[in-house]
Amino acid sequence: MSDFWIMAKKEMKNLIRDKKLLFGLIIVPLVLYPAMGKLMQVGLEKAQGETHVAIANFDDGEYGMVLVKTLQNAPNVTVTLINASSVEKALESAAKKNQNVLVVIPRNFSESIRENKPATVELYGIFRSTSTGMKESVSEGRINAVIAVLSEQIARIKIQKLGVTSPDALLHPVRAESMSYLKNKIIPISPSVVSGVLASQSITLPIIVFLMVTITAQMAAGAIAAEKENKTLETLLTLPVKRTTIVASKITGTALMGLIAALAYMIGMRSYLGSLGVQSGISLSDLGLQITPEGMVLFALVIFLTIIFSLSLAMILAIFAQDVQSANTVVSSVILPLAFPAFILMYTGLGELPVEIRYALLADPFTHPIAAYQYMFSGNYTGMLTSIAYLAVLAALTLYTTARIFSTEKVLTAKIGWGRKS
Amino acid sequence: MPAVKVENLEKDYGKVKALKGISFEINEGEIFGLIGPNGAGKSTTLKILSTLLAPTGGRAEIFGHDVVKEAPRIRELISYLPEEAGAYKNLTGREYLEFMAKLYAKNERDATKMIKLGVKLSGLRDRLDDKVSTYSKGMTRKLLLARALMVKPKLAILDEPASGLDIINAYTIRKTIREFARNEGVTFLLSSHNMLEVEFLCHRVALIDSGRIIDIGTPRELKERYDAENLEEVFMRAVGAGGGHYE
Numbered sequence A: 001m002s003d004f005w006i007m008a009k010k011e012m013k014n015l016i017r018d019k020k021l022l023f024g025l026i027i028v029p030l031v032l033y034p035a036m037g038k039l040m041q042v043g044l045e046k047a048q049g050e051t052h053v054a055i056a057n058f059d060d061g062e063y064g065m066v067l068v069k070t071l072q073n074a075p076n077v078t079v080t081l082i083n084a085s086s087v088e089k090a091l092e093s094a095a096k097k098n099q100n101v102l103v104v105i106p107r108n109f110s111e112s113i114r115e116n117k118p119a120t121v122e123l124y125g126i127f128r129s130t131s132t133g134m135k136e137s138v139s140e141g142r143i144n145a146v147i148a149v150l151s152e153q154i155a156r157i158k159i160q161k162l163g164v165t166s167p168d169a170l171l172h173p174v175r176a177e178s179m180s181y182l183k184n185k186i187i188p189i190s191p192s193v194v195s196g197v198l199a200s201q202s203i204t205l206p207i208i209v210f211l212m213v214t215i216t217a218q219m220a221a222g223a224i225a226a227e228k229e230n231k232t233l234e235t236l237l238t239l240p241v242k243r244t245t246i247v248a249s250k251i252t253g254t255a256l257m258g259l260i261a262a263l264a265y266m267i268g269m270r271s272y273l274g275s276l277g278v279q280s281g282i283s284l285s286d287l288g289l290q291i292t293p294e295g296m297v298l299f300a301l302v303i304f305l306t307i308i309f310s311l312s313l314a315m316i317l318a319i320f321a322q323d324v325q326s327a328n329t330v331v332s333s334v335i336l337p338l339a340f341p342a343f344i345l346m347y348t349g350l351g352e353l354p355v356e357i358r359y360a361l362l363a364d365p366f367t368h369p370i371a372a373y374q375y376m377f378s379g380n381y382t383g384m385l386t387s388i389a390y391l392a393v394l395a396a397l398t399l400y401t402t403a404r405i406f407s408t409e410k411v412l413t414a415k416i417g418w419g420r421k422s
Numbered sequence B: 001m002p003a004v005k006v007e008n009l010e011k012d013y014g015k016v017k018a019l020k021g022i023s024f025e026i027n028e029g030e031i032f033g034l035i036g037p038n039g040a041g042k043s044t045t046l047k048i049l050s051t052l053l054a055p056t057g058g059r060a061e062i063f064g065h066d067v068v069k070e071a072p073r074i075r076e077l078i079s080y081l082p083e084e085a086g087a088y089k090n091l092t093g094r095e096y097l098e099f100m101a102k103l104y105a106k107n108e109r110d111a112t113k114m115i116k117l118g119v120k121l122s123g124l125r126d127r128l129d130d131k132v133s134t135y136s137k138g139m140t141r142k143l144l145l146a147r148a149l150m151v152k153p154k155l156a157i158l159d160e161p162a163s164g165l166d167i168i169n170a171y172t173i174r175k176t177i178r179e180f181a182r183n184e185g186v187t188f189l190l191s192s193h194n195m196l197e198v199e200f201l202c203h204r205v206a207l208i209d210s211g212r213i214i215d216i217g218t219p220r221e222l223k224e225r226y227d228a229e230n231l232e233e234v235f236m237r238a239v240g241a242g243g244g245h246y247e
Helices: A003-016 A019-048 A062-073 A087-096 A109-114 A134-161 A167-171 A191-229 A233-237 A243-276 A293-319 A324-346 A355-363 A365-378 A381-406 B042-049 B071-077 B093-104 B108-122 B125-129 B137-150 B167-184 B195-201 B219-225 B231-238
Strands: A051-057 A077-081 A101-105 A122-125 A180-182 A185-187 B004-013 B016-026 B031-035 B057-062 B078-081 B155-159 B187-192 B204-209 B212-217
Touching: A003 A019, A003 A191, A003 A243, A003 B093, A019 A191, A019 A243, A051 A062, A051 A087, A051 A134, A062 A077, A062 A101, A062 A109, A062 A134, A077 A134, A087 A101, A087 A122, A101 A134, A122 A134, A134 A167, A180 A191, A191 A233, A191 A243, A191 A293, A191 A324, A191 A365, A233 A243, A233 B078, A243 A293, A243 A381, A293 A324, A293 A365, A293 A381, A324 A355, A324 A365, A355 A365, A365 A381, B004 B042, B016 B042, B016 B057, B016 B204, B016 B212, B031 B042, B031 B167, B031 B195, B042 B057, B042 B155, B042 B187, B071 B078, B078 B137, B093 B108, B093 B125, B093 B137, B108 B137, B137 B155, B137 B167, B167 B187, B167 B195, B187 B195, B195 B231, B204 B219, B204 B231, B212 B219, B219 B231
Parallel strands: A051 A077, A051 A101, B031 B187, B031 B204, B078 B155, B155 B187
Antiparallel strands: A101 A122, A180 A185, B004 B016, B004 B057, B204 B212
């Protein structure tokens, strides 16, 4: 086995056995995120289950009874009729019977409808605790839908009585048919659904890139700072191994661990977001956004170069720190402000930004993975190749600087005072 | 050819002059000690010879190779034990020795031999299979010394090998060094501010103070030259420090 692999293997072994790292990077995303998502889902499913509705009917006309019957026939709704002398008494009784919602049909309900006046139905959500009340809001929504159907039905009957043959044309004189136009193609899907699908993609990727960059940078910085903190650096530097091999093995070891962690976060986040969002059932390929193998290779190259840049920058910064904690501080204070501007691309495309802001963003290496992601779907390979060229130059420069610093005594003597005199 | 040849070596840390032009030679197979108080320049000298620091002036050679121009070659010849050193906490003692042996050995057979020697030199037995994070200071130091010696370097550079250890651990470490030097013929350069340790181990010693070498000789020569009973007295007389007197 070459020196490089012996050292990279040691690096990974050392990181994998670090319980704090293992918990933060693998257990949390793989177990806690999906668990949180599952809990939310359970709450939602419970709320979407059977709705218990209490009805207090103070109306003695026919329309009040029609409403009661419609609710009784509505799916997933259990109706309990309450006989009470007042609304307050009805609420007390409904609360006692563990009902979620009380529907009050007032005395003049049928009369108002007969006289062509708007009739009112009162809905009371009954809260038994101060938790989020998801169930109450879902129940209210369901009853509102039932009442909307009933309203329309009553309106239709009334219009028919006036001698109109097609009440639908009078009720809905204008109907909109929503379609989208994307990449020179008409797609029979409404723009809100298309933008929802695009938004979910444009939010997930920046978060994953951001996590990946910060996690790997922190790990690389930690790997160098730990050598100083645990007093192993001097021994390491006197071993018969090239300094470039030491740097390369540390980068490889942490990058591999970083990728495992990023994968864990990706799976965890997807599971969490997936359980929250309502699945539209529409994929990017339904929208005509196909990824070609060439596009995927170029995108992977952009990600790889961004990680190499971020790792070597973190290693340079860590050289100035004396321990893991100060290395994390110094890396966060440099990498986070650099990685943050890329979040603008969650809300807009690069092409839509003013020229100055666009170039300022493109100067930031962490913008390129997200820009490349947009390029990949639009098939803009020139844009991706430009990103690759720019990142390759930056990564080579930072790698060279790291290797240079490692071959001098600065790796031992450089330090930041943090305002204190040593 | 001397094992180590140092000529007018200088080192500045900014305005502080840590070494002000020191010269000495070490013969092959010799145990050579640098003795002096804290801040005298012992560790700086050792770090320059270990290729960790670059000298500001002068030059140093190890077995005819320049420590600055031929640093990678020097690293193949030496083994350095820093004064304050640790091992990778998440590895077991045995894994640490295996990792180091693989970097020095040319093939699997050599690596196995090195590990076997390392296991013997450390004296840690079953504890070698425990994580380094569970070791006491003395155990870690024994593991590190075993690591430094198991590769049978041409020159072993040991900075305060038994510093901060209790009597039993310090004695074991000194004994290991002496026996290893006798059996393997390895050249040793060690630093210490423990004069008894140096007298016990070294064939020749250099007295160093404030970045300058004051005198060099065998412990016996130095004691005779300064009419002293031990190296401690030699050092005090050599630097001209009488100190307080109480009777």
